[in-house]
Amino acid sequence: MSQEGAGAGAGAGAAAAAGDRRVEPQTLAITPLISAQRKEARHASNNSGNGFVLPPPVPLSPYPMNSPNRLRLNPNNEHKPDNYNDLELDFSPLLFSSLEKYLPPTLLGSSRDTKVQYVRELLLRYTPDGERNRMQKHREYRQKIISNYQPLHRELYSMNAANFFVSSFRDALNEKTEESFRSIMTEPSPGIFVFEMLQPRFCEKLLAEVENFEKWVHETKFRIMRPNTMNKFGAVLDDFGLETMLQKLMEEFIRPISTIFFNEVGGSTLDSHHGFVVEYGGDRDVDLGFHVDDSEVTLNVCLGKHFSGGELFFRGVRCDRHVNTETQPEEILDYSHVPGRAVLHRGRHRHGARATTSGQRTNLLLWCRSSIFRELRKYQNDFSTWCTECQRERNGRLHHHSAVIKSEMLKRQEAA
Ligand SMILES: O=C(O)CCC(=O)C(=O)O
Numbered sequence: 001m002s003q004e005g006a007g008a009g010a011g012a013g014a015a016a017a018a019g020d021r022r023v024e025p026q027t028l029a030i031t032p033l034i035s036a037q038r039k040e041a042r043h044a045s046n047n048s049g050n051g052f053v054l055p056p057p058v059p060l061s062p063y064p065m066n067s068p069n070r071l072r073l074n075p076n077n078e079h080k081p082d083n084y085n086d087l088e089l090d091f092s093p094l095l096f097s098s099l100e101k102y103l104p105p106t107l108l109g110s111s112r113d114t115k116v117q118y119v120r121e122l123l124l125r126y127t128p129d130g131e132r133n134r135m136q137k138h139r140e141y142r143q144k145i146i147s148n149y150q151p152l153h154r155e156l157y158s159m160n161a162a163n164f165f166v167s168s169f170r171d172a173l174n175e176k177t178e179e180s181f182r183s184i185m186t187e188p189s190p191g192i193f194v195f196e197m198l199q200p201r202f203c204e205k206l207l208a209e210v211e212n213f214e215k216w217v218h219e220t221k222f223r224i225m226r227p228n229t230m231n232k233f234g235a236v237l238d239d240f241g242l243e244t245m246l247q248k249l250m251e252e253f254i255r256p257i258s259t260i261f262f263n264e265v266g267g268s269t270l271d272s273h274h275g276f277v278v279e280y281g282g283d284r285d286v287d288l289g290f291h292v293d294d295s296e297v298t299l300n301v302c303l304g305k306h307f308s309g310g311e312l313f314f315r316g317v318r319c320d321r322h323v324n325t326e327t328q329p330e331e332i333l334d335y336s337h338v339p340g341r342a343v344l345h346r347g348r349h350r351h352g353a354r355a356t357t358s359g360q361r362t363n364l365l366l367w368c369r370s371s372i373f374r375e376l377r378k379y380q381n382d383f384s385t386w387c388t389e390c391q392r393e394r395n396g397r398l399h400h401h402s403a404v405i406k407s408e409m410l411k412r413q414e415a416a
């Protein structure tokens with residue numbers, strides 16, 4: 001969660017607390033390649049000034065410089081890329097397939113493994129050291145958990161729509177049309193969608209699995225990372241083996257919905273996620289402050305059990321620049337969780353959760369991200385397609401311009 005929003009106590013991104021294995025897009029910036037090449041060229045022509053040519057400088061990079069992997073400038077648009085979705089990769093599978101057409105021609109026909117290795121090496125070269133270390137540490141952390149923790153319900157670890165979802169949700173997802181989605185949803189406030197999603201049996205099993213994991217953590221005294229810096233309790237599902245299932249949940253179920261309702265924030269290109277549960281009541285967290293999520297689209301489903309309180313409160317969608325601007329009355333929405341029922345909203349829709357006043361509440365959260373959207377966002381400063389405040393500013397500018405034009409025209413008419 002980003003540390004934003006009035007009164008928010010949120011942390012600087014879940015990545016910091018319980019990092020996502022996939023790398024954020026900023027690590028793929030093209031600029032370092034250009035400057036590195038320039039530096040090389042400068043060194044190559046280095047002359048000591050006394051007639052002797054200096055030996056080539058020792059490369060400071062830990063990566064061999066003899067034959068660095070490169071992409072072609074002109075893509076081969078005829079090439080049909082492989083699908084990498086089923087692989088456990090440290091970068092988004094979408095990156096591998098979309099970069100494939102830029103591979104050197106000799107590699108285009110090679111095995112998936114060869115291509116993965118080539119592209120991975122290339123991506124790692126542009127990943128800053130700190131980020132690379134963090135990724136490596138997190139990989140080791142997950143590996144340690146997965147090789148020691150014994151799951152309670154193995155059937156949860158691979159996607160099984162018939163056993164996980166209620167039939168109305170499955171039917172709508174078979175059709176994938178706006179009409180079919182609207183038929184199972186309500187939209188109590190613009191951009192907040194509510195629908196029945198999880199079967200009670202699935203919720204029970206997932207709750208039991210989380211409990212079992214926490215028991216293991218307690219018994220082994222394993223120090224786990226919490227889902228984000230705001231929640232002291234809860235667990236990252238991706239860290240104990242549920243990553244593949246949750247990635248499928250995002251790609252096959254949430255992305256089609258987001259393509260229709262959240263296209264302007266990368267809904268159709270969601271390619272990584274952070275999946276976790278939050279736990280309130282009893283000796284767990286009480287409430288959650290006002291914040292925005294580190295996601296483009298957030299899925300929040302209540303798993304149970306019995307509780308009172310814990311309402312979600314929403315206060316309008318804002319970009320970074322406008323995150324602390326005031327709420328308009330029409331942006332206020334309070335929502336009460338119901339087990340099995342999902343809420344889907346933009347990550348930038350400001351929200352929080354009120355105190356769970358009795359019983360216990362556990363919710364499944366899937367923060368869905370789009371690396372392409374994040375990359376493009378860096379070059380923009382007007383987000384009027386989704387930020388209400390940018391929209392208001394834009395309307396103000398348009399209004400002003402048309403008023404100026406009108407008065408100019410009047411002046412000219414009077415003068416004529
Ligand atoms: O407790 C809830 O339902 C909200 C959780 C949430 O907003 C989050 O974890 O980002």
Ligand SMILES: [Fe+2]
Nearest residue numbers: 291292293351
């Ligand atoms: Fe949130």
